[in-house]
Amino acid sequence: MAIPNMSTEALVTRIRELLVCPECHGPLTVENDAIKCAASDFTGSIRDGVVILLEETFSSFFDDKFAIMQRGHEDQGEWDLFYAEQTRLLEGYLKPGALVVDVGCGPSLSYRKNGAFVVGLEPSFPSIQNNRDVDLGIMGSAAKMPFGNRTVDMIICFYSVHHMVGDSIRETRDLVTSAFREFVRVIKPGGSLFVYEVIPMAAAAVVQSLAWNPVRRLMRKKLDMHFWTAGFFDELRSDLMPDSVLEKVSFQSSPNTVFRPVFSLPQLKIYRFMYPLAPKLFKFLF
Ligand SMILES: C[S@@+](CC[C@H](N)C(=O)[O-])C[C@H]1O[C@@H](n2cnc3c(N)ncnc32)[C@H](O)[C@@H]1O
Numbered sequence: 001m002a003i004p005n006m007s008t009e010a011l012v013t014r015i016r017e018l019l020v021c022p023e024c025h026g027p028l029t030v031e032n033d034a035i036k037c038a039a040s041d042f043t044g045s046i047r048d049g050v051v052i053l054l055e056e057t058f059s060s061f062f063d064d065k066f067a068i069m070q071r072g073h074e075d076q077g078e079w080d081l082f083y084a085e086q087t088r089l090l091e092g093y094l095k096p097g098a099l100v101v102d103v104g105c106g107p108s109l110s111y112r113k114n115g116a117f118v119v120g121l122e123p124s125f126p127s128i129q130n131n132r133d134v135d136l137g138i139m140g141s142a143a144k145m146p147f148g149n150r151t152v153d154m155i156i157c158f159y160s161v162h163h164m165v166g167d168s169i170r171e172t173r174d175l176v177t178s179a180f181r182e183f184v185r186v187i188k189p190g191g192s193l194f195v196y197e198v199i200p201m202a203a204a205a206v207v208q209s210l211a212w213n214p215v216r217r218l219m220r221k222k223l224d225m226h227f228w229t230a231g232f233f234d235e236l237r238s239d240l241m242p243d244s245v246l247e248k249v250s251f252q253s254s255p256n257t258v259f260r261p262v263f264s265l266p267q268l269k270i271y272r273f274m275y276p277l278a279p280k281l282f283k284f285l286f
């Protein structure tokens with residue numbers, strides 16, 4: 001059971017209250033462990049307390065990495081660089097009763113919820129199954145959000161956008177753009193979108209633009225990251241949410257902080273000054 005102390009009846013009530021079909025946004029019906037769309041042929045299920053809205057056989061790069069990801073919040077270097085200041089800032093915005101969706105929540109939350117109801121939306125089943133912090137766990141994808149139009153107070157993406165990748169930079173751009181289109185659809189007026197990302201420095205961005213497609217062809221799904229420059233988020237704002245206000249926040253940490261830059265290579269540790277990327281928050285206010 002992913003969510004401690006949540007009965008099946010409570011889970012079914014939550015599904016009926018909060019979720020819609022990720023394909024057509026019609027109402028969902030729940031019978032035993034089967035979830036169906038009343039308007040289309042979409043089907044989902046409930047497994048181990050998790051609402052499954054993707055093919056159950058879907059496999060994610062993060063399936064066997066959730067333990068490493070969980071340890072990321074415990075490692076001092078990673079905490080100092082990526083989470084310490086970032087979570088403090090976020091916690092100031094979390095309010096009792098707010099409906100918050102954490103997109104790509106992984107196996108645990110790094111922040112205190114302060115009374116907000118946090119739904120975790122995550123394509124990796126082992127990650128969401130192991131997440132004991134969210135109030136409702138969904139195996140699903142950012143590009144198909146199971147929420148009605150203008151129903152969500154806040155969306156948080158904590159280092160998940162650079163993991164939304166396709167087989168080319170173009171496909172990757174389309175995937176991220178469809179995710180943001182979904183975010184804009186579901187966020188309420190007055191709501192917010194907090195995107196924490198790691199931004200490549202100019203030279204690293206040029207190398208990435210030349211090398212990404214060939215390296216992806218070679219490594220296939222093992223290359224599961226593409227880093228976006230700040231300019232891309234400016235474009236998303238002007239194309240998809242011109243009425244929102246975008247504030248960018250940088251975070252300071254000691255250049256001598258030692259951390260693990262690649263989840264799949266936990267043995268590799270480097271100093272902050274050797275890292276060609278910098279953590280940043282893109283705060284969109286609607
Ligand atoms: C680096 S982990 C971050 C996990 C967590 N937010 C944290 O900061 O500890 C990135 C997460 O993004 C998720 N992710 C990848 N593609 C996604 C998509 N299309 N929709 C939602 N989440 C996605 C991955 O499964 C993974 O759990």
Ligand SMILES: [Zn+2]
Pocket residue numbers: 021022023024025026037038039040041042
């Ligand atoms: Zn449907």
